[in-house]
Amino acid sequence: MDSRARALALVAGFLVLGLVPVVAALTQQPFYLDLFRRIMIFAIAAVSLDLILGFGGMVSFGHAAYLGIGAYAVAIPAFYGIHNGLVQWTLALALSGLAALVIGAVSLRTSGVSFIMITLAFAQMLYYLGISINAWGADDGMRLARRSQFGPVVDLANPYVFYYVVFGLLVLLLWLGHRLVNARFGVVIRAARSNEPRMQAIGFATFRYKLAAFALSGAVCGLAGALLTNQTEYLTPSFMHWTRSGDIMVMVILGGMGTLFGPVLGAVAFLLLEDFLSAWTVHWQVVLGPLLVLVVLFARRGLYGLLPGGARHG
Amino acid sequence: MAEPLLAVRGLRKRFGGLVATDGVDLEVAEGETLAIIGPNGAGKTTLIGQLSGDLRPDAGSIRFAGADVTALPAAARSHRGLARSFQITSIFRDFSALDNVALAVQAHAGHSFRFWRPARAEAALREPAAAILEQVGLGPRADVVAGTLAHGEQRQLEIAMALATRPRLLLLDEPVAGMGLDESQRMVQLLRALRGRHTLVLVEHDMDVVFALADRISVLVYGRVIATGAPEAIRLNAEVRRAYLGEAVPA
Numbered sequence: 001m002d003s004r005a006r007a008l009a010l011v012a013g014f015l016v017l018g019l020v021p022v023v024a025a026l027t028q029q030p031f032y033l034d035l036f037r038r039i040m041i042f043a044i045a046a047v048s049l050d051l052i053l054g055f056g057g058m059v060s061f062g063h064a065a066y067l068g069i070g071a072y073a074v075a076i077p078a079f080y081g082i083h084n085g086l087v088q089w090t091l092a093l094a095l096s097g098l099a100a101l102v103i104g105a106v107s108l109r110t111s112g113v114s115f116i117m118i119t120l121a122f123a124q125m126l127y128y129l130g131i132s133i134n135a136w137g138a139d140d141g142m143r144l145a146r147r148s149q150f151g152p153v154v155d156l157a158n159p160y161v162f163y164y165v166v167f168g169l170l171v172l173l174l175w176l177g178h179r180l181v182n183a184r185f186g187v188v189i190r191a192a193r194s195n196e197p198r199m200q201a202i203g204f205a206t207f208r209y210k211l212a213a214f215a216l217s218g219a220v221c222g223l224a225g226a227l228l229t230n231q232t233e234y235l236t237p238s239f240m241h242w243t244r245s246g247d248i249m250v251m252v253i254l255g256g257m258g259t260l261f262g263p264v265l266g267a268v269a270f271l272l273l274e275d276f277l278s279a280w281t282v283h284w285q286v287v288l289g290p291l292l293v294l295v296v297l298f299a300r301r302g303l304y305g306l307l308p309g310g311a312r313h314g
Numbered sequence: 315m316a317e318p319l320l321a322v323r324g325l326r327k328r329f330g331g332l333v334a335t336d337g338v339d340l341e342v343a344e345g346e347t348l349a350i351i352g353p354n355g356a357g358k359t360t361l362i363g364q365l366s367g368d369l370r371p372d373a374g375s376i377r378f379a380g381a382d383v384t385a386l387p388a389a390a391r392s393h394r395g396l397a398r399s400f401q402i403t404s405i406f407r408d409f410s411a412l413d414n415v416a417l418a419v420q421a422h423a424g425h426s427f428r429f430w431r432p433a434r435a436e437a438a439l440r441e442p443a444a445a446i447l448e449q450v451g452l453g454p455r456a457d458v459v460a461g462t463l464a465h466g467e468q469r470q471l472e473i474a475m476a477l478a479t480r481p482r483l484l485l486l487d488e489p490v491a492g493m494g495l496d497e498s499q500r501m502v503q504l505l506r507a508l509r510g511r512h513t514l515v516l517v518e519h520d521m522d523v524v525f526a527l528a529d530r531i532s533v534l535v536y537g538r539v540i541a542t543g544a545p546e547a548i549r550l551n552a553e554v555r556r557a558y559l560g561e562a563v564p565a
Binding site: 179180182183184185186187188191194195197198199200201202203204205206209212 | 368388408420427434478
């Protein structure tokens with residue numbers, strides 16, 4: 001009964017997300033289109049982080065780095081006149097995945113607090129690199145002259161088309177993620193979080209699986225970065241600032257670690273709160289903080305755990 | 315004489331000022347059951363850790379199945395046929411009993427870079443796992459979440475996971491630790507059934523268990539093997555009695 005109710009709640013949620021453009025068009029409030037597109041982009045980033053944080057137990061505190069790399073992978077080609085979206089987005093996936101592979105290969109030799117600090121340090125290095133390269137805008141960043149080009153049919157300049165592209169990518173990611181966490185690979189990642197010495201004793205060389213998950217997560221977050229520059233039509237190194245890594249992590253924890261839909265809920269809650277409360281005060285995090293404490297203390301699987309049956313199922 | 319399945323030479327391990335393993339030599343022939351006994355702090359678990367690859371020795375060598383495995387990590391040794399159970403129960407608590415064993419089967423069924431097919435639907439993993447659960451007597455408990463199994467059942471599950479890796483040698487670190495009499499007897503029955511079919515190296519405190527199972531016994535004191543021999547010889551060895559068995563010698 002619970003699992004049916006939960007499935008219904010999720011389907012309803014996605015129907016709402018799918019209908020946002022219709023409502024925005026009818027009420028002539030394009031602002032909501034913009035807001036919910038942004039929410040879904042951060043949802044993609046949060047899902048990518050949860051793959052390693054929630055499922056794999058790897059607390060990466062530098063995920064904004066991949067968001068930034070993905071953003072640069074769009075903005076730099078665009079700066080030199082290359083607007084082909086296929087090129088830009090492939091670059092975003094590949095470069096952020098590669099960066100995650102290198103960063104992961106170093107960081108995953110540690111664990112616990114050291115791991116958190118090393119991933120943070122790498123992200124800050126990239127951030128300072130970003131603000132120091134004058135050719136690419138240094139700390140001012142760069143304006144994106146045109147959104148990524150995918151031919152006349154998929155025209156991201158049309159806000160509705162762009163919205164459904166992001167929506168489609170989010171749904172695709174959740175579907176692929178669902179396959180992955182239940183396939184052999186996902187089982188290895190989850191079991192390694194639960195008991196790594198045991199995994200090695202029964203014959204798993206866990207490092208390579210964790211590294212692969214880390215790289216995959218970085219690549220997906222890079223795609224979110226590519227979407228984010230298209231969203232803002234602007235690139236700034238602050239995409240890579242450590243507070244941004246913190247935001248994404250808060251979305252995951254708020255929504256529910258180790259679940260696929262939790263980070264989506266977390267992104268919705270976090271950004272809606274930010275939107276409503278920052279109209280009231282710039283210190284809107286005064287409200288977010290206590291809320292986060294309550295969720296961590298009382299909802300074992302975050303907001304997702306509050307859904308019917310959510311606490312028991314991944 | 316054929317080369318022993320496991321041959322340990324001059325093994326040494328120190329933790330700061332403490333010498334936990336002090337020049338251990340051991341040989342285990344294929345098919346035999348060797349029990350390692352010794353007082354608390356004798357370095358038994360440290361020795362098992364070095365044999366399984368969880369700990370690196372400072373000196374000495376470990377040959378297993380004809381090859382030097384001293385430098386191999388635990389996962390690689392598992393693929394050579396070494397399996398261990400842990401003194402403190404080490405299972406995947408959130409997974410079902412069947413999931414636990416299927417995972418051990420999966421570790422030895424090709425690589426796991428498979429992203430699509432649900433692992434729970436793979437008969438090639440589930441069926442051997444179910445058969446092994448039957449073998450250790452956990453068949454009816456297959457779908458129970460491992461963390462909620464009784465202590466004795468969790469120890470049986472440990473053995474099942476080790477068996478699922480199709481080992482040539484099983485390292486058992488205190489398999490009856492913390493068990494009641496009933497559970498302990500069931501475990502001895504299980505291990506007796508494994509004897510002969512598998513080579514066993516058993517670390518155990520419970521002398522009844524040791525004398526019921528061992529072909530040979532090695533006595534470890536302060537990181538050194540002070541005696542090795544048949545159970546009767548060990549029982550009568552004066553040095554062993556003084557160092558360890560004391561008044562606890564079974565009649």
